Amino acid sequence: MGWRRNRFSFAETKVNGSRDLEDRLQLEVHDIEVMVLTGIYSEETHLPQPLRISITVDLDLPGRFGPESPLSMSKNYLDLKHAATRSLPEGVHFTLIEGVADHICETLFLQDKRVARVEVKIVKLAISEGGESIGITLVRHRR
Numbered sequence: 001m002g003w004r005r006n007r008f009s010f011a012e013t014k015v016n017g018s019r020d021l022e023d024r025l026q027l028e029v030h031d032i033e034v035m036v037l038t039g040i041y042s043e044e045t046h047l048p049q050p051l052r053i054s055i056t057v058d059l060d061l062p063g064r065f066g067p068e069s070p071l072s073m074s075k076n077y078l079d080l081k082h083a084a085t086r087s088l089p090e091g092v093h094f095t096l097i098e099g100v101a102d103h104i105c106e107t108l109f110l111q112d113k114r115v116a117r118v119e120v121k122i123v124k125l126a127i128s129e130g131g132e133s134i135g136i137t138l139v140r141h142r143r
Contacts, residue, residue: 023061024061024117025058026057026059029080030055033050034084036094037092040095040096052133053084057117057118057119079108084104084120088100098136102138116141117140119138119139
């Protein structure tokens with residue numbers, strides 16, 4: 001069975017289309033606390049709610065990193081943080097936190113064509129009664 005280089009990512013792909021070992025860089029920013037207008041119940045819809053957001057991004061790799069590798073070979077961590085803070089539209093009510101997560105994913109995909117996968121975990125802090133984490137994890141792949 002032959003091998004070829006996939007021109008859309010730096011993953012090696014078998015000729016029959018199945019993927020084998022892929023090198024990816026995962027960038028992570030965890031536990032960002034933001035206030036977002038979200039909720040479906042009347043007590044939730046009029047005030048922003050505290051959310052704890054964690055983001056993991058899989059980035060296609062250009063090659064090996066060396067001591068002098070420039071930042072342009074990777075991605076700035078602040079881009080992830082800003083996707084969960086500055087990029088969220090002010091005054092917009094998200095009925096579901098899934099909509100917040102999708103907005104973050106789209107922001108990161110639009111920022112950088114090397115972003116192959118985004119995972120967003122959102123915990124709704126206001127509904128926790130005993131310190132438990134209640135929320136969602138959304139995973140999107142570039143299509």
